[in-house]
Amino acid sequence: MASQSTGIQQLLAAEKRAAEKVSEARKRKARRLKQAKEEAQAEIDSYKQEREQQYRQHEANILGSKGDSEQRIDKETQIRLSELERDYNLNKEKAFAKLLTLVCDIKPQLHINYKPPM
Known part of the structure; x- marks a missing residue:
């Protein structure tokens, strides 16, 4: 055992x-x-x-960097604004003259639909 x-x-x-x-x-x-x-x-x-x-x-x-993008956009904006101002200065006299001509040179005439009374 x-x-x-x-x-x-x-x-x-x-x-x-x-x-x-x-x-x-x-x-x-x-x-x-x-x-x-x-x-x-x-x-x-x-x-x-x-x-x-x-x-x-x-x-x-x-x-590109964020600063580069901002500078590029600012430059493009300035160029576009200068172009618009140049165009404005070149054409303002012509536009003013045309406007005065349209307002001051009145040629009265009867309307095409007007029928005189009988």
């Missing part, structure tokens, strides 16, 4: 060691998964930051 008791105790001890090894293996696996997730997240963040920087650089190359 003593040998059976010793065998059972050895079996229980072996089972306990096996359970501890399985538990330790699960903990190692969980640590490796956690570490892999952290490394993957760090890699994702690094890649995302790199792509955002490339996008900003590309955007700046294509569109």
Whole structure:
């Protein structure tokens, strides 16, 4: 009986060691998964930051800076305003003369639909 008791105790001890090894293996696996997730997240963040920087650089190359656009628009506006003012100054006398002619040179005539009374 003593040998059976010793065998059972050895079996229980072996089972306990096996359970501890399985538990330790699960903990190692969980640590490796956690570490892999952290490394993957760090890699994702690094890649995302790199792509955002490339996008900003590309955007700046294509569109130019905001200040450049504003300066270009202001310059174009000033050119257009000067052209309009020049055209106004060239044509204001002609327009005024034509307006005076239309207002002052009246040629009275009967309307085409007017029928004199019979």
